[in-house]
Amino acid sequence: MAFAFRAIDHVQLAAPKGSEDAARKFFRDLLGFKEAEKPETLKKRGGVWFAFGNCRVHIGIEEPFSPAKKAHPAFEVENLEELKRRLTENGVHVIEDDKLPGAKRFYADDPFGNRLEFLEWVRE
Incomplete structure (x- = not known):
C-alpha cells in the first residue's frame, strides 16, 4: 500500500x-482543554478550536444546527471518576455505561447536545 494513516488530526x-x-466555558474552563488559534482565513466562519496533547477539537458553526446524538468522539481519560465528579458538580448530566469490556466509561452532552464519550481502560 502506498499510503498509511498516522493519526486523527x-x-x-x-x-x-x-x-x-x-464552547469556551465547557471545553476550556470545565474540561481543561487549551484554546488553539484559528488561522486568519478561517476566523470569519466563527467557531473555536481546542487542543490537548496531540489532539484537537474544532467547534464549527453550522446553520441550521442539529446536534450529533449517536456519532461522537471518545476521549480516553486518566482518573475518569474525577472528571465525572467535576462534570456533575457543574450541572452536566452523565450517563453511565458498562457495556465495553475492559473500560469504565460514561457519556455526556456538550452544551449544544453533541454526544461525547469519556473512558478509562482498566489496566490489570
Missing part, C-alpha cells in the same frame, strides 16, 4: 451560531 463538532463563549 482533529474532531469537528457542530454548534449553533454565536456559541463560542459557551
